[in-house]
Amino acid sequence: MSRLQADHLFKVFGRRPGEAVEKLARGADRDELRSDGTTAAVIDASFVVEPGQIFVVMGLSGSGKSTLLRMLNGLLEPTAGRVLFDGEDLTALSPRELRAVRSTKISMVFQHFALFPHRSVLENAAYGLEVQGVPRAEREKRAAEALELCGLAGWEKSWPDELSGGMQQRVGLARALATDADLLLMDESFSALDPLIRRDMQDQLLELQKRLGKTIVFITHDLNEAMRLGDRIAVMRDGRIVQLGTAEDILLRPSDDYVASFIQDVDRSRVLTAAAVMTDPETDPGTDAAADACGCETVRPDTPVAELCAVAARVPHPVAVKDAQGAVLGVVPQSRLIGFIGDEQRPPMACDAAPGEPEEVTAGA
Numbered sequence: 001m002s003r004l005q006a007d008h009l010f011k012v013f014g015r016r017p018g019e020a021v022e023k024l025a026r027g028a029d030r031d032e033l034r035s036d037g038t039t040a041a042v043i044d045a046s047f048v049v050e051p052g053q054i055f056v057v058m059g060l061s062g063s064g065k066s067t068l069l070r071m072l073n074g075l076l077e078p079t080a081g082r083v084l085f086d087g088e089d090l091t092a093l094s095p096r097e098l099r100a101v102r103s104t105k106i107s108m109v110f111q112h113f114a115l116f117p118h119r120s121v122l123e124n125a126a127y128g129l130e131v132q133g134v135p136r137a138e139r140e141k142r143a144a145e146a147l148e149l150c151g152l153a154g155w156e157k158s159w160p161d162e163l164s165g166g167m168q169q170r171v172g173l174a175r176a177l178a179t180d181a182d183l184l185l186m187d188e189s190f191s192a193l194d195p196l197i198r199r200d201m202q203d204q205l206l207e208l209q210k211r212l213g214k215t216i217v218f219i220t221h222d223l224n225e226a227m228r229l230g231d232r233i234a235v236m237r238d239g240r241i242v243q244l245g246t247a248e249d250i251l252l253r254p255s256d257d258y259v260a261s262f263i264q265d266v267d268r269s270r271v272l273t274a275a276a277v278m279t280d281p282e283t284d285p286g287t288d289a290a291a292d293a294c295g296c297e298t299v300r301p302d303t304p305v306a307e308l309c310a311v312a313a314r315v316p317h318p319v320a321v322k323d324a325q326g327a328v329l330g331v332v333p334q335s336r337l338i339g340f341i342g343d344e345q346r347p348p349m350a351c352d353a354a355p356g357e358p359e360e361v362t363a364g365a
């Protein structure tokens with residue numbers, strides 16, 4: 001069973017929301033409704049988040065990300081559609097039942113995490129458990145464990161103002177982890193941090209995710225962050241999800257010009273993996289099926305292209321891609337690798353220019 005499912009979710013602010021949903025379902029857009037004094041914040045959003053996945057919602061300011069997130073934890077009631085959490089319809093729960101689910105099964109981590117200034121780091125991390133009514137000894141033990149997971153062991157007795165911005169954000173993460181909630185909802189959680197600390201937090205989240213297997217919905221306006229973190233990514237524009245897929249899907253097959261305009265600044269070599277660029281030696285003539293017959297270095301399907309380039313520079317033939325058992329899944333000829341980085345997907349051309357007449361490639365061609 002999926003952990004979380006959004007099923008044709010709509011959120012409309014303003015007058016006659018039901019009528020607006022009907023118009024939107026028939027294909028009307030935000031601008032058409034605006035003239036009626038209605039804002040369509042989220043339009044027909046459907047997706048599934050599997051247990052242990054990081055699902056990223058990416059979009060510019062105003063695209064509907066926060067409204068969507070607030071419907072996922074039941075803080076906002078959808079105008080239409082359902083939210084299923086472990087198969088249970090959140091939209092059908094009473095306010096009391098909903099509060100119980102929110103306090104035990106769902107945790108939020110915000111962009112500006114409001115730590116209590118007069119409580120120690122440990123007390124801050126234990127706050128969610130205090131709300132749940134967990135006895136002091138138990139909550140301090142769990143909070144200390146969560147702080148350790150977030151790299152803050154030894155800081156338990158400090159005050160929030162003694163911590164850097166990045167460390168304070170980690171206390172926020174520890175507070176969310178301490179509650180043992182299955183689902184973490186993270187709203188632009190790292191956006192206020194400087195780039196290096198932000199990257200560090202992203203690495204740490206991925207590391208924690210591997211160990212704890214939480215299900216995470218992460219909101220960001222930064223596509224690079226989305227691609228580093230997301231097992232799946234929903235790109236939102238004007239209230240609608242315009243593409244839903246993996247980082248590779250978005251990079252290699254953007255759904256429209258809008259998504260394509262975002263990916264121009266993404267470092268393809270860090271997102272694409274060997275699996276996306278390899279060819280099948282049996283079906284693709286011109287690739288060397290014997291590439292694994294020697295003792296040369298090989299790569300795994302999830303090796304990033306940046307790392308694969310380094311291996312390709314050392315290996316004198318196409319690089320073999322092998323699974324954990326050593327079976328060859330495909331090969332990556334050097335020319336194909338260069339082509340992918342340069343966004344050229346045609347096969348190499350035959351060299352038929354006469355000697356002394358090299359074909360010139362001009363700058364910008």
Ligand SMILES: Nc1ncnc2c1ncn2[C@@H]1O[C@H](COP(=O)(O)OP(=O)(O)OP(=O)(O)O)[C@@H](O)[C@H]1O
Binds near residue numbers: 041062221
């Ligand atoms: N309570 C509200 N009443 C009226 N309109 C709202 C309300 N909340 C959000 N909106 C509108 O809904 C649209 C989506 O807003 P939302 O905050 O979900 O976008 P966002 O992608 O999270 O943006 P940001 O990154 O700036 O937070 C915006 O046009 C916003 O003005």
